[in-house]
Amino acid sequence: MSTSQVDHESFGITFSVDRTPEEVFHAINDVRGWWSEDIDGSTDKLHDEFTYRHRDIHCCQIRVTEAIPGKRVTWLVLDNYFTFTEDKRESQGTEIQFEIIPKGEKTEVRFRHLGLVSDYECFDICSNSWDFYMNTSLRGLIGTGQGLPNQKEQEASI
DSSP states (O other): OEEEEEOSSEEEEEEEESSOHHHHHHHHHOHHHHTBSOEEEOOSSTTOEEEEEETTTEEEEEEEEEEETTTEEEEEEEEEEESSSSSTTTTTTOEEEEEEEEETTEEEEEEEEETOOTTSTTHHHHHHHHHHIIIIIIHHHHHHSOOOOBOOOOOOOO
């Protein structure tokens, strides 16, 4: 089961998996395993800061503001840069939240990008990207141990 929703203040996706809340928490914090191999910094403890890069298209700096094992992970987008929007800093100051909820034998993941609204120029690209990362890559990492993160770009050799 998977649902996507947009309200006036956020974009969200909810899905269920046959794993424990602790396994889900561990997978969410393995950001290189489902989002991108091109992550600099630590991603799994409160107050950790990391930088995400996707080619020359998107770069952002994120701080882990909440990390409650088996329950919730929240990130704050400290800085953001898009090459494809007029406002290059669009999404700066937004929050990314993962709620982990036991539901019988399953665990529900409620992903919310708080502040990602349909008025944003990046909304279509960002919501489609999150849909892939949540429903395909993170779900795969949780279920099979194998996500589909962006590959780290190879350094040019001389």
